[in-house]
Amino acid sequence: MGMLKKFFCSLFLISSIEARPISYSGGSTLMSISDNLKDSTYYHYSPTYKYSIGVEQVKDKFFDKKFTYLRLTYLLNRKNTKNSQRNLYFQSALSTDNLNDNFYGMHGDWETRRLFSGFGYKKVINNFRDFAEQYFQLGIAPYQGNYGDFHTWILMKTRKNSLVGDWKTYPVLKFFKGDFLFEIGYDSDVDWDVHLMYRF
Amino acid sequence: MKKGYFLTIFLISLFAWADDDHHKSHTMEMEAHSHEGHKHEVMVDGRKLEVDPDRFDKFVDGQKNFHVAVISVNGMVCDFCARGIEKTFKKDKSVQKIDVDLSRGKVLVLYSLSAKIEFEDIKQKILSNGQNATDLQVISI
Numbered sequence: 001m002g003m004l005k006k007f008f009c010s011l012f013l014i015s016s017i018e019a020r021p022i023s024y025s026g027g028s029t030l031m032s033i034s035d036n037l038k039d040s041t042y043y044h045y046s047p048t049y050k051y052s053i054g055v056e057q058v059k060d061k062f063f064d065k066k067f068t069y070l071r072l073t074y075l076l077n078r079k080n081t082k083n084s085q086r087n088l089y090f091q092s093a094l095s096t097d098n099l100n101d102n103f104y105g106m107h108g109d110w111e112t113r114r115l116f117s118g119f120g121y122k123k124v125i126n127n128f129r130d131f132a133e134q135y136f137q138l139g140i141a142p143y144q145g146n147y148g149d150f151h152t153w154i155l156m157k158t159r160k161n162s163l164v165g166d167w168k169t170y171p172v173l174k175f176f177k178g179d180f181l182f183e184i185g186y187d188s189d190v191d192w193d194v195h196l197m198y199r200f
Numbered sequence: 201m202k203k204g205y206f207l208t209i210f211l212i213s214l215f216a217w218a219d220d221d222h223h224k225s226h227t228m229e230m231e232a233h234s235h236e237g238h239k240h241e242v243m244v245d246g247r248k249l250e251v252d253p254d255r256f257d258k259f260v261d262g263q264k265n266f267h268v269a270v271i272s273v274n275g276m277v278c279d280f281c282a283r284g285i286e287k288t289f290k291k292d293k294s295v296q297k298i299d300v301d302l303s304r305g306k307v308l309v310l311y312s313l314s315a316k317i318e319f320e321d322i323k324q325k326i327l328s329n330g331q332n333a334t335d336l337q338v339i340s341i
Binding site: 022110179199 | 260274275277278279280281282283284285287288299301302305316327328329330331332
């Protein structure tokens with residue numbers, strides 16, 4: 001049961017930080033995520049807008065252990081229009097502790113200044129039990145701020161983990177201004193999910 | 201005074217025509233004055249300058265002897281995602297100022313007069329942020 005919690009928690013963290021997987025060319029991103037079970041710090045660098053490489057440090061509060069992942073995200077497809085952007089990404093990661101612990105998957109999003117939708121699928125392979133996760137996300141911006149303003153998004157996220165078996169749906173609020181982003185979600189099972197991001 | 205004005209417009213038109221032929225980049229120029237109440241809405245070739253006039257006037261307020269590049273960008277739907285555009289252009293020493301208009305998908309860049317403004321270079325800068333530049337209009341102030 002402990003291991004299941006560990007895997008579920010790791011998966012939850014991984015899914016949450018996929019919102020901005022690649023920066024602009026030469027850009028770096030620092031992320032921090034915290035909930036009742038885990039603290040995570042993830043840094044990634046984007047040599048081009050096509051891919052990012054990064055390191056994620058996860059502190060497991062439940063087992064009082066630390067894990068380190070090497071991550072790669074690649075932009076498979078992007079469609080820019082005047083009023084929207086659509087993305088499709090491939091992602092992968094290897095644990096530095098054990099190369100048999102890894103994951104791969106795809107996720108995508110489509111957004112306008114008013115609407116956001118996203119999905120993701122991930123297959124996690126490890127020494128204990130392989131599992132998969134999928135999620136969908138829908139959001140709306142209650143107002144359309146100008147460049148440099150304080151921006152707000154209201155989202156609903158629903159996810160299914162093959163280890164747990166049922167869908168979880170919970171609200172997420174996202175705020176950003178300048179290079180800072182703050183996201184907070186709540187679910188009775190996973191408790192508070194707090195996400196900070198700084199891009200430079 | 202009127203003759204000088206029309207001569208200026210005519211010369212700029214000729215220059216714009218030649219520039220367009222050379223680069224095939226939809227780049228045009230217009231003479232923009234800072235007279236009070238003057239709205240910079242129409243290019244010399246009659247095309248509409250799709251930029252917020254008030255925003256443009258605010259951007260060029262107090263500025264003289266500069267080029268303003270009005271760049272149309274596809275995919276610029278998010279403030280957080282557009283940050284890289286500003287950072288990329290600010291690395292160019294000939295860029296004095298930049299403004300992003302999310303609602304119209306425009307980027308305004310204030311260049312020094314000596315700057316060579318190439319649409320290909322601008323397209324690369326925008327692409328490095330993951331968006332696409334679709335049009336460029338250069339205005340001399």
